[in-house]
Amino acid sequence: EAGVAQSPRYKIIEKRQSVAFWCNPISGHATLYWYQQILGQGPKLLIQFQNNGVVDDSQLPKDRFSAERLKGVDSTLKIQPAKLEDSAVYLCASTHLNRASSYEQYFGPGTRLTVT
Amino acid sequence: DQQVKQNSPSLSVQEGRISILNCDYTNSMFDYFLWYKKYPAEGPTFLISISSIKDKNEDGRFTVFLNKSAKHLSLHIVPSQPGDSAVYFCAANSQGGSEKLVFGKGTKLTVNP
Numbered sequence: 120e121a122g123v124a125q126s127p128r129y130k131i132i133e134k135r136q137s138v139a140f141w142c143n144p145i146s147g148h149a150t151l152y153w154y155q156q157i158l159g160q161g162p163k164l165l166i167q168f169q170n171n172g173v174v175d176d177s178q179l180p181k182d183r184f185s186a187e188r189l190k191g192v193d194s195t196l197k198i199q200p201a202k203l204e205d206s207a208v209y210l211c212a213s214t215h216l217n218r219a220s221s222y223e224q225y226f227g228p229g230t231r232l233t234v235t
Numbered sequence: 236d237q238q239v240k241q242n243s244p245s246l247s248v249q250e251g252r253i254s255i256l257n258c259d260y261t262n263s264m265f266d267y268f269l270w271y272k273k274y275p276a277e278g279p280t281f282l283i284s285i286s287s288i289k290d291k292n293e294d295g296r297f298t299v300f301l302n303k304s305a306k307h308l309s310l311h312i313v314p315s316q317p318g319d320s321a322v323y324f325c326a327a328n329s330q331g332g333s334e335k336l337v338f339g340k341g342t343k344l345t346v347n348p
Contacts, residue, residue, distance in 0.1 A: 123278070159244075159340065160340055160341075161239070161241075161324050161338030161339050161340050161341055162279065162324070162336075162338050163338070164335050164336070175335055210278055210279070212278070223269070223281045224281070225281070226271075226278030226279045226280065227278050228276065228277055228278050229277075229278050
């Protein structure tokens with residue numbers, strides 16, 4: 120079974136530029152998450168999708184961050200414009216729809232973003 | 236407000252000895268707890284979990300203990316192996332709420348040969 124795929128793996132941009140990250144979850148996983156992990160911190164949830172609907176985006180800075188999952192499979196996370204404090208690893212995770220196993224989220228390798 | 240705390244940023248143990256990683260939580264609504272392991276340049280991988288109806292869960296060399304009254308859990312690795320060297324994250328969830336996991340800051344474990 121293929122894991123969660125993310126691209127790009129690394130990205131360096133200047134502040135005020137825009138950037139987009141892509142995630143392809145494990146086949147059949149209805150729930151998809153985007154996390155931000157700042158150096159020295161644990162992952163922090165940005166947004167959670169159930170199929171193509173948003174379940175929780177309470178910690179997403181909506182003035183600059185946006186995310187979509189139009190067909191309920193792949194997802195993109197965009198930052199526009201980027202700030203220095205957005206430098207972090209952006210992790211995508213997915214889970215089965217079955218709630219009994221939904222806590223065991225499967226993570227992709229992440230995209231390391233550096234904003235200069 | 237950090238709801239899940241891992242107060243030891245790092246831990247170093249000798250191969251073959253026991254590693255004990257600790258985690259404290261403040262939210263009494265949390266009722267499901269997980270440990271994730273992360274190698275450099277990789278995403279976290281699920282290791283072991285425990286529901287609040289239990290006080291112990293064991294899987295091979297890994298055992299998680301939960302003390303609800305103290306709002307404390309620990310991960311024991313016995314015997315520790317050099318391949319266990321990684322960052323370990325404690326995470327918590329409330330079954331009555333969303334599926335959002337709240338993570339601690341992690342503890343970097345180094346197992347010396």
